[in-house]
Amino acid sequence: MERRASETARTEALRAEQAHVSMLYDRLDTVRERAERALGEEYARGTPGGTHQARFERDVSSHEYARRVTQLSGVERGLCFGRVDDTGGDTYYIGRVGLRDAHDELVLIDWRAPAARPFYTATPGDPGPLVRRRHLHTRGRTVVDLDDEVFDLARMSEPDRRTLVGEAALMAALRRGRTGRMGDVVATIQTEQDQVIRSGLPGALVVQGGPGTGKTVAALHRAAYLLYAHRETLQRRGVLVVGPNALYLRYIGHVLPSLGETDVVLTTAGELYPGVRATASDEPGAAAVKGDLRMVEVIKGAVRDRQRVPSGDLEVLIDVKTSLRDGVEVVVERMALRVDHATCVRARERARAVRGPHNVARKLFVDSALTALALDEARQLDQPLDEEDLRYAKAALWRMASVRTALNDLWPPLTPERLVAELLADPGLLASAAGSHLGPGELAALARPAGAPWTTGDVPLLDEAAELLGEDSSAARAAERAARRARRDDELYAQGVLEIADVTEMLDARALADRHDSGGTALTTAERAARDRHWVYGHVIVDEAQELSAMAWRTVMRRIPTRSLTVVGDVAQTGSAAGARSWGEMLDPYLKGRWREARLLVNYRTPAEIMEVAADVLKAVAPDQEPPTSVRDGEAPPRALRVRRADLPRALPELVMSELAEVGEGRTAVLTPDARHREIAALVPDAASALTADALDSPAVVLTVTQSKGLEFDSVVVVAPEEILTQSPKGGQDLYVAITRATRRLTVIHEGELPSVLARLA
Numbered sequence: 067m068e069r070r071a072s073e074t075a076r077t078e079a080l081r082a083e084q085a086h087v088s089m090l091y092d093r094l095d096t097v098r099e100r101a102e103r104a105l106g107e108e109y110a111r112g113t114p115g116g117t118h119q120a121r122f123e124r125d126v127s128s129h130e131y132a133r134r135v136t137q138l139s140g141v142e143r144g145l146c147f148g149r150v151d152d153t154g155g156d157t158y159y160i161g162r163v164g165l166r167d168a169h170d171e172l173v174l175i176d177w178r179a180p181a182a183r184p185f186y187t188a189t190p191g192d193p194g195p196l197v198r199r200r201h202l203h204t205r206g207r208t209v210v211d212l213d214d215e216v217f218d219l220a221r222m223s224e225p226d227r228r229t230l231v232g233e234a235a236l237m238a239a240l241r242r243g244r245t246g247r248m249g250d251v252v253a254t255i256q257t258e259q260d261q262v263i264r265s266g267l268p269g270a271l272v273v274q275g276g277p278g279t280g281k282t283v284a285a286l287h288r289a290a291y292l293l294y295a296h297r298e299t300l301q302r303r304g305v306l307v308v309g310p311n312a313l314y315l316r317y318i319g320h321v322l323p324s325l326g327e328t329d330v331v332l333t334t335a336g337e338l339y340p341g342v343r344a345t346a347s348d349e350p351g352a353a354a355v356k357g358d359l360r361m362v363e364v365i366k367g368a369v370r371d372r373q374r375v376p377s378g379d380l381e382v383l384i385d386v387k388t389s390l391r392d393g394v395e396v397v398v399e400r401m402a403l404r405v406d407h408a409t410c411v412r413a414r415e416r417a418r419a420v421r422g423p424h425n426v427a428r429k430l431f432v433d434s435a436l437t438a439l440a441l442d443e444a445r446q447l448d449q450p451l452d453e454e455d456l457r458y459a460k461a462a463l464w465r466m467a468s469v470r471t472a473l474n475d476l477w478p479p480l481t482p483e484r485l486v487a488e489l490l491a492d493p494g495l496l497a498s499a500a501g502s503h504l505g506p507g508e509l510a511a512l513a514r515p516a517g518a519p520w521t522t523g524d525v526p527l528l529d530e531a532a533e534l535l536g537e538d539s540s541a542a543r544a545a546e547r548a549a550r551r552a553r554r555d556d557e558l559y560a561q562g563v564l565e566i567a568d569v570t571e572m573l574d575a576r577a578l579a580d581r582h583d584s585g586g587t588a589l590t591t592a593e594r595a596a597r598d599r600h601w602v603y604g605h606v607i608v609d610e611a612q613e614l615s616a617m618a619w620r621t622v623m624r625r626i627p628t629r630s631l632t633v634v635g636d637v638a639q640t641g642s643a644a645g646a647r648s649w650g651e652m653l654d655p656y657l658k659g660r661w662r663e664a665r666l667l668v669n670y671r672t673p674a675e676i677m678e679v680a681a682d683v684l685k686a687v688a689p690d691q692e693p694p695t696s697v698r699d700g701e702a703p704p705r706a707l708r709v710r711r712a713d714l715p716r717a718l719p720e721l722v723m724s725e726l727a728e729v730g731e732g733r734t735a736v737l738t739p740d741a742r743h744r745e746i747a748a749l750v751p752d753a754a755s756a757l758t759a760d761a762l763d764s765p766a767v768v769l770t771v772t773q774s775k776g777l778e779f780d781s782v783v784v785v786a787p788e789e790i791l792t793q794s795p796k797g798g799q800d801l802y803v804a805i806t807r808a809t810r811r812l813t814v815i816h817e818g819e820l821p822s823v824l825a826r827l828a
């Protein structure tokens with residue numbers, strides 16, 4: 067009887083919520099159609115080209131409409147997911163975007179708006195103004211379930227009391243099988259995560275938390291929140307999210323669009339230097355040296371070494387007379403110009419004294435050398451030179467190939483790519499550049515053959531070199547002057563457009579001019595920022611930040627002089643030999659202790675039984691670190707299987723098959739020591755690997771532990787833990803990472819004795 071009554075109440079509540087949600091989708095359709103129509107009209111307003119003014123107007127408004135259409139399309143799934151009833155008797159609905167009805171009444175509150183905050187912060191102990199929080203679960207546009215948390219039953223109306231329904235929304239969310247892509251958690255953000263998400267924009271926030279505590283998910287929601295709360299600042303300068311590798315970026319790539327945000331640059335630490343996409347990684351020895359701050363001095367040394375003077379006097383042969391013979395120009399007289407050693411040294415010191423970048427100072431060196439050569443030429447020809455003659459003589463000399471070659475040999479124009487590639491491939495150059503800064507073992511670790519692919523550890527070296535080399539700027543300066551003139555015109559014009567169109571809320575004149583600066587192709591802020599090494603972002607989020615070396619932090623900090631940063635990671639998971647042992651060690655050189663730390667302590671991913679195994683490993687390798695507490699129990703106890711290496715080809719595929727059957731729609735990952743990935747991947751040919759396009763979508767995947775950083779799988783099979791433990795000085799941390807990728811099941815396959823840190827599985 068009672069059961070029937072509660073069923074009826076549930077149906078009643080579902081019906082009422084469905085009516086509201088259907089109204090919201092109708093409204094979404096209407097605004098989306100309106101934006102699409104406006105966009106279509108913008109496109110129809112003329113063929114490409116047209117007047118400057120027409121092009122500009124079209125670019126600006128079409129970009130805004132396109133953004134709005136993308137935003138409204140991204141929020142279709144789970145448009146409305148929450149409702150709150152407050153003590154004043156009011157009810158609000160919370161969703162991915164804010165919507166108003168035809169009478170301009172707010173019918174859906176954006177989850178990032180201050181009014182939505184109680185939905186995330188209310189707890190039974192501190193409910194704030196809430197009487198009830200309700201989660202709405204939808205499939206497509208249909209409301210399929212509801213969860214209620216009641217904070218004050220006494221204040222609820224009788225009909226509302228009757229319709230109370232639910233089971234904890236968080237648990238329902240956590241039990242879902244893994245799809246291979248991270249999803250947003252906007253409906254179930256927890257209070258401590260909410261504090262991270264809404265922490266102020268200025269300054270640096272470090273989010274330290276164990277595996278599965280929602281650091282990544284909180285950081286991405288923070289990006290969306292900051293773009294909402296500080297749209298003006300951040301849309302112009304952009305938000306940069308740095309992740310560990312391309313696979314990981316694909317894994318998290320859906321979260322921001324599902325929250326209606328696309329204006330974020332997602333990149334890896336290997337791509338921070340525009341034009342280079344480094345994917346290879348260094349051996350631990352090389353990684354440790356490349357990531358060390360002593361490399362600043364080594365790169366400085368490498369640049370200085372390229373500013374040479376000859377050991378004796380400089381001698382250059384020039385052609386003074388040529389004549390035509392059978393239509394071919396032949397040299398009839400040559401002259402040797404000479405500049406004495408001391409003058410060469412003075413020319414170099416003068417150029418160095420301006421402390422400009424190498425390619426800029428080079429002009430000064432070339433100028434001094436040309437003056438000395440021209441004076442010698444005049445002396446030999448016994449021709450007096452006035453200032454005008456001197457200028458002419460220098461220009462004539464610079465046109466001669468022999469002069470250019472000689473001077474370029476002494477002070478070559480250099481790109482960062484050339485400097486670093488030549489440095490690492492030439493033990494002599496390397497030893498000279500390093501001086502006393504590196505020992506013989508470190509030099510040997512750095513050396514590599516010419517033509518080797520760029521590694522992630524090279525990127526900070528390239529960035530450092532770019533700072534020291536600068537660009538040959540005379541042409542660039544002229545272009546900049548012209549651009550500044552055009553930009554002033556654009557700004558004045560943009561101001562006019564704003565006044566006419568009254569769109570001041572969306573963009574300011576500078577942002578409009580910025581858009582237009584891109585040559586009419588309306589690049590987004592994100593696109594322009596990603597191409598420009600000098601771009602200064604409005605906010606930078608670094609995920610898996612414990613893996614960044616001290617050198618990599620220099621590269622990141624150059625992109626954010628305001629130090630408006632979110633640093634997300636776990637120093638207990640550091641796998642890179644050059645990574646962080648503590649946050650202070652990495653950040654204090656830039657932040658001088660001025661950073662705030664938030665700690666996340668609850669693991670939403672790994673069940674308690676598996677986390678106990680991980681905790682044993684952590685205790686052995688980093689006894690000062692606390693493992694997080696799991697929020698739920700598992701379905702199957704973790705286990706260890708001993709399989710002789712010779713039997714692995716038969717046993718592993720069988721195990722993967724049975725795990726796939728266990729997890730149904732979920733995903734299974736085989737995690738291997740770095741050195742054995744190829745061999746083990748070959749044993750499971752149907753599984754994807756990090757290099758295949760379906761790495762995230764395939765039911766089974768074989769990855770190295772390093773590649774699995776930040777990811778998660780329903781079932782994890784760790785192969786050869788004994789080798790993972792010894793593969794690098796951080797092997798223990800690697801094993802900890804591997805174990806904590808599991809959301810439901812863990813199997814460890816060991817070939818020899820079970821390592822003592824896994825004794826719990828014996």
Ligand SMILES: Nc1ncnc2c1ncn2[C@@H]1O[C@H](COP(=O)(O)OP(=O)(O)OP(=O)(O)O)[C@@H](O)[C@H]1O
Nearest residue numbers: 251254255256277278279280281282283670671776
């Ligand atoms: N509030 C939440 N509601 C629902 N799911 C959540 C919540 N917080 C975290 N999760 C889920 O927990 C899992 C772990 O989150 P996430 O990957 O962000 O953790 P992490 O701290 O970055 O982990 P790691 O350090 O291991 O990379 C994800 O599946 C995420 O969706």
